[in-house]
Amino acid sequence: MVILHTKFAGFTRTLLVAFLIFVVVVFLFHPGRFAASYDFIDKSDIFRHLVTVPPPENITKPLCPMISYSKNSSHGSYLLDLNFKESEISSGGRWEPANCIAQHKIALIIPYRNRKKHLSTFIDYIHGFLQSQFIEYSIYVVEQSPKLAFNRGLLFNIGYTWALQQEQIPCFIFHDVDLLPESLENIYACTDMPRHMSSSVNTFRYNLPYGTLFGGVVAMLQAQFQMINGFPNRYFGWGGEDDDLFMRVINKGMSIARFAPDISRYYMLPHIKESSTAENTQQLQYVSDYQDRDGLNDYIRYCSVIKDKLFPLYTLITADLQLPVGYEKLNQ
Amino acid sequence: MVNSSRVPNALCCCEYIDKDGRRNHILACCCNCVELDKAFDSFCCCRRGGHPGCDRVILAMLDRMRVPWLGGAKLISCDILLPMLLLPSLFAFGAINFPCTVVAFLSMLLLVLQLHRTYFRSIPNSKFFCTWTYTSFALIFLIYEFLVVPFLEITIQENLIFIVVSIMSILSLYKVQTLRNSQASFLNDVEKGDSSLLNSKASNTCSVCTTYMTPRMVHCSTCQKCVPKRELHCLWFGCCIGSHNLFWFIICLVSLSVSLLYSSNLILTTVCRPYQVVGSLLLPEDCSEVYYEFRFALCFVSGLYSLMMSVLSVFALLRQCWLVSLGITGNEWRTMPLSHLLRFGITAHRPYSHGLLKNWYYVLTRQNVYSK
Numbered sequence: 141m142v143i144l145h146t147k148f149a150g151f152t153r154t155l156l157v158a159f160l161i162f163v164v165v166v167f168l169f170h171p172g173r174f175a176a177s178y179d180f181i182d183k184s185d186i187f188r189h190l191v192t193v194p195p196p197e198n199i200t201k202p203l204c205p206m207i208s209y210s211k212n213s214s215h216g217s218y219l220l221d222l223n224f225k226e227s228e229i230s231s232g233g234r235w236e237p238a239n240c241i242a243q244h245k246i247a248l249i250i251p252y253r254n255r256k257k258h259l260s261t262f263i264d265y266i267h268g269f270l271q272s273q274f275i276e277y278s279i280y281v282v283e284q285s286p287k288l289a290f291n292r293g294l295l296f297n298i299g300y301t302w303a304l305q306q307e308q309i310p311c312f313i314f315h316d317v318d319l320l321p322e323s324l325e326n327i328y329a330c331t332d333m334p335r336h337m338s339s340s341v342n343t344f345r346y347n348l349p350y351g352t353l354f355g356g357v358v359a360m361l362q363a364q365f366q367m368i369n370g371f372p373n374r375y376f377g378w379g380g381e382d383d384d385l386f387m388r389v390i391n392k393g394m395s396i397a398r399f400a401p402d403i404s405r406y407y408m409l410p411h412i413k414e415s416s417t418a419e420n421t422q423q424l425q426y427v428s429d430y431q432d433r434d435g436l437n438d439y440i441r442y443c444s445v446i447k448d449k450l451f452p453l454y455t456l457i458t459a460d461l462q463l464p465v466g467y468e469k470l471n472q
Numbered sequence: 473m474v475n476s477s478r479v480p481n482a483l484c485c486c487e488y489i490d491k492d493g494r495r496n497h498i499l500a501c502c503c504n505c506v507e508l509d510k511a512f513d514s515f516c517c518c519r520r521g522g523h524p525g526c527d528r529v530i531l532a533m534l535d536r537m538r539v540p541w542l543g544g545a546k547l548i549s550c551d552i553l554l555p556m557l558l559l560p561s562l563f564a565f566g567a568i569n570f571p572c573t574v575v576a577f578l579s580m581l582l583l584v585l586q587l588h589r590t591y592f593r594s595i596p597n598s599k600f601f602c603t604w605t606y607t608s609f610a611l612i613f614l615i616y617e618f619l620v621v622p623f624l625e626i627t628i629q630e631n632l633i634f635i636v637v638s639i640m641s642i643l644s645l646y647k648v649q650t651l652r653n654s655q656a657s658f659l660n661d662v663e664k665g666d667s668s669l670l671n672s673k674a675s676n677t678c679s680v681c682t683t684y685m686t687p688r689m690v691h692c693s694t695c696q697k698c699v700p701k702r703e704l705h706c707l708w709f710g711c712c713i714g715s716h717n718l719f720w721f722i723i724c725l726v727s728l729s730v731s732l733l734y735s736s737n738l739i740l741t742t743v744c745r746p747y748q749v750v751g752s753l754l755l756p757e758d759c760s761e762v763y764y765e766f767r768f769a770l771c772f773v774s775g776l777y778s779l780m781m782s783v784l785s786v787f788a789l790l791r792q793c794w795l796v797s798l799g800i801t802g803n804e805w806r807t808m809p810l811s812h813l814l815r816f817g818i819t820a821h822r823p824y825s826h827g828l829l830k831n832w833y834y835v836l837t838r839q840n841v842y843s844k
Contacts, residue, residue, distance in 0.1 A: 168635060173621050174628040345741050345754055349624035410745060410758065 175347035178339065180398045181331070189331040189397065191361060192243040193276075193310060204240035204274035206327060219320055219407055222268030226452060233263075233279035233454035235271060242276035244329035246359075247309045249299035250281045250317050250454075251292045258317045258409050263453050265320050275328055278303065279454040281317075288461050293371030293381035297439040298446060298459050300370060304362070312365055313337070314358045321357075322405040328359070333397040334389050335359040340401045343408045347401075354389070354396060355382030356406065368392050369435030373442050374467070388431050441465075483544035491535045498545050501536040505529070551591070551600035555607045558583070563611065563777070567769035573776070588707070596694045602710030608781060613638065615774040616735055619767055625742045634734055641727035647720040649711045688824065690803050700840070703795070703802035713802070719838045722796075725789040732782030739775035743768045796835050799825025 167173075181189050187206065195203060229235045236242055248266065252259055259281065270277050282299040284290060296314050303309055311330035319338055321328075326337060338356030340346045368388040375381040389396060398404060441464035448457045483489070486498040507528040537553070538545035566576030584604075591598045621631065678685050678698045690702035692712045701715035713721045737754070744756035762772040795805055799822050805813075812820040825831060833839075 168617065169628060169631065171628060173624075174626055174631060175624055177627070342747070343745055345625040345746055346748070347625050347627055408745075410761065 175344070175349055176351040176353075178348055178351055178398055180339075180400045180404075183325075183400060183403070186325075186327070186399065189333075190244070190327065191311070191330050191332055193245050195241055195243075199241065201240050204237050204242050206243065206273070219265065219322060220269065220324065222265065222272060224268040224271050229267065229453060231452060232450040233267075233452075234277070235267070236276035237271075237274045240274060242274055244273075244311065244327070245276040245309060246270075246278075246311045246313050246328060246330070247300075247303040248277060248279045248313050248315055248328075249296055249303065250279070250315050251290075251295035251299070252281050252283045252317050253286070253290055255317055255411070258411070261409060262317050262320065266315075267453065269321060269324070270328055272324055273327055273329075277328070278307075278309070280457060281454045282457045282459060285458065285460045288463070289376040290378065291373070291376050291381075291442075291461060293375050293385070294373045294439055294442055294461065295459065297370045297373065297436055298443065299457060300365060301436070301439075302446070302448065302457050310362055312360055312362060314360070314371075316356050318409040318411060319356055319406045320409065322407055323403050325403045326399060326405075330359045330361045331397045333395055334361075334364055335397045335399075337399070337404055338406045339398045339404045341406045341408050346405060352383065352386050354386035358382075358385070364389075364394065366436065368394075369431055369437060370439070371436075372430075372434050373439045374430075374434055388435075391431060485540040485542055486545055488538055488545040488547075491531070496536075498538055498540060501538075505532055507532040549599065551595065551598045552603045554600060555604040559604070559607050559611055563615075563770060563773050566773040567763075567766055569763050569769075573769075573773055576773070577776070577780070599710065601707040605708045605710075608777065609638075609642075612732070612735055612774050612778050615771060616739060619771050620739050620742050623742050626738055630738060634731065634738065637727055637731040637734060641724055641731050644720050644724035644727060645709060648706075648709055648713070648717045648724050651717040651720065688801060688804075690801075701801050703792070715840055718796075718835055722789070722792060722835070725785055725792065729782050729785040729789055732778050732785060736775045736778035736782060739771050739778065743771045743775065796831055797828050798822060799827075799831040 190206075228238070248270075250259075250262070263279070263281075266279070280299045280303050282295040282302075284295055300312055303312070313328055313330075316338075319341065321337075328337075334354075335358065336354050336356075337359055339348045339353075341356065368385075368391075372381055372384045372388075375384065386396065442461055443459055444462045445460040446457060448455055450456075483495075488496055488498070490496045511526060511529050534550065535547070537548045539548055562576045562580055566573040587600060591600055616634070620626065677683060678689070678691050680691055680696070681698050683698060685698060686700055688701045689698050691698050692702060692705050694705045695712045697712070699712045699714035699716075701718070703713040703718065703721075705712045706721075709721075709724075711717075737756075740756040740759070741754045743762055744759040745761070746754040747757040749755055759772060762768045792802075794816070795802060798817050798820075800808075800817065800820070805817060808817060808820050826834065
């Protein structure tokens with residue numbers, strides 16, 4: 141009896157230790173605690189997935205190549221050494237290749253406030269970058285007046301609508317001002333699915349923190365952006381709107397695409413990190429309820445005055461924001 | 473019926489027998505202190521001789537510091553508790569701002585040096601330094617797992633490498649500490665045919681242990697034991713290093729250096745702005761934003777500490793590798809005249825060296841070769 145008892149106790153102890161080790165191992169290697177690994181479009185498949193502008197019927201010039209590899213830096217790290225001629229750029233930050241027909245036409249929308257240094261660095265860099273890719277582009281910087289907290293999603297909606305009023309643009313790239321692309325292979329054009337372009341940022345150790353991250357730099361076809369009703373307008377403060385955008389894309393039956401990690405590398409200009417506003421992350425669960433009410437069709441309620449001004453290297457859109465009637469109810 | 477209170481080993485986990493032989497309970501640690509009453513009495517009455525009273529209070533306090541344990545609460549000795557409290561508080565202090573980090577590291581250095589002197593004089597086999605090693609390792613590991621990993625910037629593969637190397641260093645450290653320098657192994661070697669050992673002139677008996685001594689055996693006053701081919705008494709590992717555990721000592725130093733270096737790299741590239749050197753190797757570049765948030769700063773301090781420890785560990789490893797290559801022990805190195813030391817011991821008389829490759833071969837295959 142005693143022998144049986146001690147045997148049983150020993151067995152229980154072994155079981156307990158095994159269970160403990162199991163729990164610790166599961167905790168230590170739980171995938172949710174680590175940077176995500178993600179599916180991406182294979183390098184050889186990229187051109188198949190890119191959506192090009194149909195060339196005009198009477199071609200006088202050859203089609204542009206997709207990329208000029210000669211300018212690609214050899215070490216692959218850090219920023220590229222690019223330059224451009226300011227005289228070739230038309231007022232408002234428009235450019236198209238002179239000797240060939242561009243296969244991609246994009247509008248770059250950049251929300252902005254109070255970061256003069258970042259903006260000038262970014263603009264100087266991105267012109268050379270886009271010209272090396274022979275992309276026809278126009279740059280819109282959307283600045284928010286200092287009254288309310290920064291609203292990134294709303295500024296994107298304003299920039300999108302404003303750019304579309306000027307000309308027909310098939311592809312939009314929504315770009316943060318502090319991110320600089322490191323690889324010329326990261327083509328600034330739209331793929332058949334909405335594309336998360338900045339999946340490998342230096343401040344995240346060139347890893348993707350979580351699979352549903354859809355912020356930083358996003359490329360989307362105009363039709364797709366219209367379909368998901370644009371960005372949400374309700375997120376004042378930092379964070380929330382990018383996760384919301386991801387849910388909007390998923391809700392409409394689409395998925396997101398990415399390029400390989402070594403292509404989608406970005407360098408983030410240094411600034412102090414801000415923490416996400418608690419209130420913003422709570423709204424996520426209701427995305428499908430308000431997706432069709434809050435977005436492109438609704439943003440005008442948040443705006444009092446919108447002006448634009450043409451600078452040599454970009455178009456600046458200044459927006460005066462206001463809280464619409466009943467905004468407080470949204471957060472309840 | 474047996475009166476359970478009279479049976480000494482029927483203590484519950486929170487009870488203990490105090491220094492006066494009475495049964496006591498942990499929860500009563502702040503109650504009924506006769507020593508304090510007496511000291512307070514003599515203080516109030518301005519009686520002379522307050523100091524011995526004060527000492528008695530401290531002794532009583534130390535006696536009452538216990539942790540619950542199976543079969544009665546265990547005494548926590550001060551030299552184990554000290555690093556456990558000191559190290560985290562130094563980390564927290566260092567996380568305030570950059571000058572504080574400098575002060576924390578400097579004071580850590582001075583403190584260790586000072587304690588090294590005092591402990592070596594009074595309590596040579598103190599567990600302080602050994603606990604310090606364990607505490608630092610645990611602290612770095614916990615900060616890495618609970619503060620750095622949740623930033624979601626480390627991949628699962630990197631975590632796997634780190635944990636495997638950490639487990640390796642812990643296991644080899646355990647091996648270093650538990651391998652006993654048994655006389656049996658030596659006698660085994662004698663039986664195998666190396667009988668010339670018994671007759672050699674160098675062999676004699678140790679005056680302290682009164683045991684048979686092989687040619688390069690040295691008595692360690694800290695361990696109170698004779699150690700074959702004694703290299704050094706490693707305070708940080710809390711044991712002597714000799715031929716019996718030299719192999720595991722080298723393995724331990726290698727894995728410890730790698731794991732500490734790797735953890736410092738992971739921590740620092742997460743909290744700082746990294747840049748890519750080659751392939752997937754990242755190095756921290758700009759750590760100026762670290763002190764804006766306490767969490768970042770704490771990670772940064774532990775990353776720096778880990779780097780510092782790995783540098784020390786690499787240094788110890790290189791030294792040990794050099795000694796093995798030369799074919800001399802740490803003990804022989806320390807007794808070498810200065811003129812040889814200045815030439816890194818190459819010119820020294822090395823009667824037991826078998827040449828570079830053979831020396832390494834014997835260490836790595838863990839063979840004890842006593843004579844040339």
